[in-house]
Amino acid sequence: MDICYKFSKESFLDFFKLMQSFGQVHAPVRVSEQSFSFRPVEKPEQIAFEALRTILPPKKMFFPQRETLISYSGKEVKDHTPEPLAQVLFGVHPCDLAGLGIMDNIFSAGPPDSHYLARRQATLVVGLSCMPDKHCFCNSMGTDFPHSAYDIFLTDIGEDYYLQIATTLGEKLFDPKPDFIKTIDDQDNQSYKDFWTNRDKAFTSNFKSDNLKQIFDLEKDNPVWEELGKRCLSCGNCTPVCPTCYCFDVIDVASLDGNSGSREREWDSCQFTGFAKVSGDFNFRPGPVDRLKFWYRHKLHGFDDSYGLKTCVGCGRCTVSCPADIDDIVGVVLRLQASQNESKKDESA
Amino acid sequence: MKALNSGFVPIKGTLRSIVPMAQDNYLFQISVEDGSLSGCQPGQFIMLWIPGVGEAAISVCSGQVDGTLELCVRKVGRVTSALFQLEEGSFVGLRGPFGHGFPLDEYKGKDLCLIAGGLGVAPIRSLWQYVLAHRENYGKIILIYGMRHSIDLLFRQELRVLLRRHDIDVYIAAEEIVGPDLPPVPEQLGRVTDMIKLAPIDQNFQVAVCGPPVMYQYVIEELLAKNVRQSDIWLSLERHMKCGMGKCGHCFVGGKFACQEGPVFSLLELNLLPEVIECHRK
Amino acid sequence: MSTNQPLPRIAVHSLTGCAGELLVILENLDKLLPFVHVTSFPFAQGKNEIRPVDITFVEGSVSQPHDLEKLTELRANTRWLVAVGNCAVWGCVQRAGCNHCSVQKMIDAVYGTNSPIEALPAAPLDHYVPVDVKLSGCPIDATQFLAVTANLLRDHLPYVTHKPVCLECKLKENGCVLIEKNLPCLGPVTAAGCGALCPSVGAACYGCWGPCEEPQMEAMATILSEKGYQLDEVLGRLQAFGAPKELFVRLEKS
Numbered sequence: 001m002d003i004c005y006k007f008s009k010e011s012f013l014d015f016f017k018l019m020q021s022f023g024q025v026h027a028p029v030r031v032s033e034q035s036f037s038f039r040p041v042e043k044p045e046q047i048a049f050e051a052l053r054t055i056l057p058p059k060k061m062f063f064p065q066r067e068t069l070i071s072y073s074g075k076e077v078k079d080h081t082p083e084p085l086a087q088v089l090f091g092v093h094p095c096d097l098a099g100l101g102i103m104d105n106i107f108s109a110g111p112p113d114s115h116y117l118a119r120r121q122a123t124l125v126v127g128l129s130c131m132p133d134k135h136c137f138c139n140s141m142g143t144d145f146p147h148s149a150y151d152i153f154l155t156d157i158g159e160d161y162y163l164q165i166a167t168t169l170g171e172k173l174f175d176p177k178p179d180f181i182k183t184i185d186d187q188d189n190q191s192y193k194d195f196w197t198n199r200d201k202a203f204t205s206n207f208k209s210d211n212l213k214q215i216f217d218l219e220k221d222n223p224v225w226e227e228l229g230k231r232c233l234s235c236g237n238c239t240p241v242c243p244t245c246y247c248f249d250v251i252d253v254a255s256l257d258g259n260s261g262s263r264e265r266e267w268d269s270c271q272f273t274g275f276a277k278v279s280g281d282f283n284f285r286p287g288p289v290d291r292l293k294f295w296y297r298h299k300l301h302g303f304d305d306s307y308g309l310k311t312c313v314g315c316g317r318c319t320v321s322c323p324a325d326i327d328d329i330v331g332v333v334l335r336l337q338a339s340q341n342e343s344k345k346d347e348s349a
Numbered sequence: 350m351k352a353l354n355s356g357f358v359p360i361k362g363t364l365r366s367i368v369p370m371a372q373d374n375y376l377f378q379i380s381v382e383d384g385s386l387s388g389c390q391p392g393q394f395i396m397l398w399i400p401g402v403g404e405a406a407i408s409v410c411s412g413q414v415d416g417t418l419e420l421c422v423r424k425v426g427r428v429t430s431a432l433f434q435l436e437e438g439s440f441v442g443l444r445g446p447f448g449h450g451f452p453l454d455e456y457k458g459k460d461l462c463l464i465a466g467g468l469g470v471a472p473i474r475s476l477w478q479y480v481l482a483h484r485e486n487y488g489k490i491i492l493i494y495g496m497r498h499s500i501d502l503l504f505r506q507e508l509r510v511l512l513r514r515h516d517i518d519v520y521i522a523a524e525e526i527v528g529p530d531l532p533p534v535p536e537q538l539g540r541v542t543d544m545i546k547l548a549p550i551d552q553n554f555q556v557a558v559c560g561p562p563v564m565y566q567y568v569i570e571e572l573l574a575k576n577v578r579q580s581d582i583w584l585s586l587e588r589h590m591k592c593g594m595g596k597c598g599h600c601f602v603g604g605k606f607a608c609q610e611g612p613v614f615s616l617l618e619l620n621l622l623p624e625v626i627e628c629h630r631k
Numbered sequence: 632m633s634t635n636q637p638l639p640r641i642a643v644h645s646l647t648g649c650a651g652e653l654l655v656i657l658e659n660l661d662k663l664l665p666f667v668h669v670t671s672f673p674f675a676q677g678k679n680e681i682r683p684v685d686i687t688f689v690e691g692s693v694s695q696p697h698d699l700e701k702l703t704e705l706r707a708n709t710r711w712l713v714a715v716g717n718c719a720v721w722g723c724v725q726r727a728g729c730n731h732c733s734v735q736k737m738i739d740a741v742y743g744t745n746s747p748i749e750a751l752p753a754a755p756l757d758h759y760v761p762v763d764v765k766l767s768g769c770p771i772d773a774t775q776f777l778a779v780t781a782n783l784l785r786d787h788l789p790y791v792t793h794k795p796v797c798l799e800c801k802l803k804e805n806g807c808v809l810i811e812k813n814l815p816c817l818g819p820v821t822a823a824g825c826g827a828l829c830p831s832v833g834a835a836c837y838g839c840w841g842p843c844e845e846p847q848m849e850a851m852a853t854i855l856s857e858k859g860y861q862l863d864e865v866l867g868r869l870q871a872f873g874a875p876k877e878l879f880v881r882l883e884k885s
Contacts (some may be wrong), residue, residue: 032806055804065802069357074401075440079677081355108593108607114353233850235797235819237807247598250357250591251790254401254781256666261401261781263357265591267802270598272794273845278587282562288847302604321801323809324854402787427788434786 002153003171004184009159011180016044018173022124023086024250026061028054034275040333047091051300052133057243059103061089063267065240069115069250071262072240078264081114084122093130097150099141099243100125102311106246114138129195132203135316137330140206145196157191158300176188176251212310215234216301219336228326229289230348236269236326238295238318244311245267245269270295292326299331356594357542359398359442364435365417370503374468375433376410381443382416389414391475392450392557392585392613396593398442402431406608408559409446410471412478414595421471421503431569447593448612451476451557451583459555460488462548464568466541467496470503470584473559481517486510490517491548495541495560500528508532510554520544521550552576557613569616582616639784640684643672644705646698647725647753648691650674651770652716656688659773666784686711686783692718692725692873694753711783713764714756715776720767721841722873725753730876737750750823763790769839769872772824793822793844795835800827808835813858814869820846842874849882 007015019025028051034050038046038058056065068080092100107116127150138144146153151170155162162184165171174181249268254261268275271291276284282331285291299312318327326332362463366378386395389409396404397420405428411419424433435441451474461480465473473494480487492511496502502523509532511519521531531537541564550556554577558568559609565584572582586598587605602606604623641663643656653674667686671679687709695700706712708837717723728737729752751803756762766779775791782789796818800807805827809816814835818827821836822843829836848869855865870879 031804032811034811035806037804055806056801060804069355070359075361077358077361079355079358079443080453081353106596111356112353112596113356113596117353231850231853232844233795233797233819233847233854235795237797237819240798240801246596248591248596249792250404252401252403253778254785254787256662256777256781256784258401258781258785260667265597267798268598269593269794269798270601272798273794274794275599276589278562278589284562284588288850295719298601298604321807321810323807324850399787401782401785403790427790431785433788 002166004189005044005163005165005174005181006157006160006184006188007180007182009161012044012161014180015161015172017047018178019088019090019124019126020175022088023071023122025088025090029056038091041066041090049128051091052093052130053315055317055318055321056098056123056241057315058092059243059246061087061123062116063103063107063246063248066266067115069263069265071260073260079114082118084118086124087119087121087125088124090126091128092125092150093141093315094126095124095136095138095141095313096243097125097127097146097148097278098138098141098313099315100197100242101147102147102313103246104149106244109281109307117262124152124173124226125150129153129155129199131199132206133316135319136314137204137206137316138314139200139203140330141310141312141314142207142209144200144203155192155195157188157195160188160191162188162192162195190224195332199230207330207333210305211337211340212300212333213302215336215340216297219339220297222339224332224335224339225289225293228332229287229292230327231324232292233324234271234273234291235238235323236271237321237323239269239271240267241317241321242299243312243313243315243317247275252296270298296329296332300329356444357592359396359444362441362443364437364439364441367435367437370421370505371501373433374501374503375422375424375430377420377422378417379420379441379443381461384416386418386443386446389446390453391479392452392472393446393448394472394593394608394612395420395443395445395447396590397428397432398444399428399431399435400440400442403428404442404444404591405429406447406588406593408472408585410476412475412482414446421468421474423468435439444593447585447608451585451613452475452615453479456480456555457486459490460490460551460553462491462493462550462554462556463489464541464545464556464558464560465492465494466564466568467501468503469559469561469564469585470494471559473557474507475505476557477511477517481514484516488553489549491515491520491550491554493520493541493542493544493548495524496541497520498523498527499523499525499531499537502531505532518548520548540567542567542571545575550575550577552578554581556582557585558583562587579616579620583613584616584619586611586612588612637766638666638668639686640670640682641667641780642670642681642684642687642705642709643685644673644689644701644704645674646689646691646719646756647694648716648718650690652688652690652719652768655768655770655773655776656715659777660692663780666812675717681705681708681815683708683710685709686713686780688713688715689756690714690716690719692722692750692753692755693759694725696749696751696783699759702756702760712756712760712761713779713783714762715766715768715771717767717769717841717872719756719762719876720765721875722753722755723769724872726755727871727872729741729753730870730873753873759804759873764791766791767822767841768824772826775824793842794826795843795846796820796821796823796830796840799823799825801829803827803831805830808833809854815855815865817851817868819843820848820851837868838872838874841872844879846878848878852882 302310591597595606595609816835817838
């Protein structure tokens with residue numbers, strides 16, 4: 001059970017200093033007219049509190065775009081698993097928390113990924129409530145409340161932030177309890193509930209998600225795929241911006257001395273032609289239609305494997321990052337569901 | 350303090366012997382420093398690393414792995430080409446073994462049919478070596494091995510020995526005789542599917558299959574025509590792999606990571622997954 | 632590498648091009664010099680001999696008969712032939728021009744009729760000789776050039792991918808100029824390697840590295856025409872850097 005307090009927005013600087021005492025703070029900052037990015041910040045004024053979605057999701061903090069895995073010199077191989085470095089990730093919304101939870105699952109399952117976990121375990125995650133825009137559909141994916149992956153969560157309840165502490169790492173920050181942290185009363189709890197109720201009402205785009213698995217199985221040959229595939233640029237923009245896309249390429253970088261070098265990994269995308277090629281030039285997903293359908297299925301049908309997760313968290317990043325406007329997940333799902341209803345009508349007629 | 354070591358750090362291996370088997374197909378014997386690959390099962394694979402070039406997923410082709418293992422490799426890409434340039438004594442990196450191999454427990458006490466197409470013979474060889482070393486545990490054993498050209502026959506000497514044994518039935522055929530003849534087998538010309546028709550396979554058989562992606566759907570049809578149960582057909586899938594640890598996503602099949610849950614799957618499992626057998630060549 | 636072995640030999644040559652690649656190689660020559668012997672590099676040194684070498688880097692397109700003679704000779708004297716830069720890999724703007732009108736017409740227009748100038752329709756190296764490695768760029772990227780050279784010095788085939796510029800752009804977390812500014816950015820169909828140079832400063836990618844692997848030209852044209860760009864304008868832009876005509880067959884029919 002979360003421990004709950006509150007603090008006045010006027011004391012945010014105190015809260016910020018507390019975070020700084022833990023480690024370097026990263027928060028959303030504005031990088032262009034329409035875009036935001038998680039960047040290191042030194043003072044609260046740098047933070048874009050209004051940011052709904054950053055270009056890249058928080059995964060980049062733990063699974064950087066490119067990193068060295070190992071390096072070698074002759075037969076000597078050096079492990080580049082990073083030393084844990086205490087840092088704070090501030091301003092993570094519920095959808096991104098859900099995304100982080102999924103990434104945590106993937107990178108700690110099977111043989112765990114030391115590179116991801118070293119960074120992840122030393123990071124304090126501070127969540128922040130938000131109000132949806134027209135592209136948000138976390139309510140459809142069941143990721144609209146903070147469930148996991150945060151140490152601290154702040155809900156905007158007017159003049160105060162309602163503060164939830166979920167982990168011992170989070171508790172440490174308030175030990176001993178600073179003066180600006182106040183106890184909560186019934187009125188605060190009511191404001192908290194009101195915020196989330198109002199937020200729930202603010203969603204404008206959504207769909208019923210209980211039949212997603214069936215829809216994606218039954219509508220696998222729906223003409224919608226051909227139509228979207230024709231527009232698909234195979235640019236791969238939908239994958240780096242996705243909070244739960246984790247695919248990567250591994251590249252050997254040799255030095256000129258012929259004896260040393262490194263192995264690096266870089267984000268890759270299932271939307272690129274070469275991704276599912278095997279030797280003999282066989283390709284399991286040769287065209288944009290195959291690849292797009294694969295990605296949609298992976299996000300919404302969910303893994304068929306032991307994870308048992310749908311990997312879409314409803315953040316809307318792919319929708320706003322697709323130059324061809326084909327990652328309108330809400331629109332596509334509604335169309336597929338409509339086809340379902342059509343065919344049901346046909347049968348009954 | 351680091352919680353974990355990187356799964357990308359390889360084990361050090363040394364090339365012990367390099368034996369040409371056919372054009373662009375060599376058998377590499379590699380010794381491993383700390384014996385950490387022992388316990389590797391038929392059908393599992395390792396990631397072989399040539400520093401500066403990269404890694405390739407390669408099936409282990411020796412039935413028993415202790416201090417050394419064998420890899421039968423065709424020169425097709427960057428990593429394998431670099432491997433072919435190495436000499437005895439060279440350093441290579443290894444990670445693994447990865448994945449689930451053939452279901453040896455499931456096979457116990459049953460009749461077995463091992464089917465290999467082309468280079469797919471590599472993991473199938475580890476399986477025949479294993480089951481022949483534990484011969485008393487199995488019923489009848491049939492080996493079917495097809496290739497396009499007879500000149501590409503691998504493990505020629507070993508197959509000659511197998512042909513003389515009475516406890517394994519060996520079928521070998523090529524689509525075309527080019528170069529030396531095949532070892533003395535009744536039907537030399539034909540496809541894998543022709544041999545399946547000829548072989549006395551019935552519904553009591555457990556079947557292990559490995560070959561090029563295009564072969565599978567034809568083999569499956571023939572096996573089903575022989576009343577082999579889908580749950581008894583085990584296919585080893587080839588996928589592109591970068592990590593072997595269920596992370597990089599390249600080997601994703603439907604909803605499963607072939608590197609972790611495969612590369613060997615029963616047809617029953619594969620029925621539940623899209624994009625498994627179908628593939629296209631460009 | 633044992634010290635008594637002679638250093639691997641390299642040659643660096645130019646056909647018809649802007650010498651951009653030669654400059655990149657020259658700028659990085661100090662890094663290479665401990666590991667190679669430069670047999671010929673007319674742009675950089677006075678003494679040049681044509682003799683068998685291990686690696687030959689060739690920039691520029693084949694646009695004149697003497698380009699072809701030189702290329703044939705270089706090919707015959709090298710184990711690895713590396714095409715460097717868009718001109719050598721795709722044919723660049725010269726080829727785009729030649730795709731549009733006849734060579735004779737261009738000679739007449741530029742040099743007047745009856746000029747002694749001889750020209751061939753501009754073409755990339757692999758139209759005439761086998762090319763072992765293609766390293767596009769305009770100019771090439773120094774880091775990639777050095778990594779590829781490091782591989783070739785050990786006789787290893789390098790890993791050269793042709794993923795789109797969009798990947799590099801997103802990895803840098805740039806705002807998308809195609810979406811946010813409606814600029815005619817060709818990032819989705821252009822091979823990466825430049826580090827998304829133009830979009831990183833808010834400009835549209837104009838495709839100077841040549842096409843990425845299986846570029847979706849029709850989809851690109853559709854998206855740009857929806858943004859108000861005319862098809863001929865879009866086609867001109869897509870073809871400006873010598874991308875082969877085959878990529879546009881379906882598009883030109885539409």
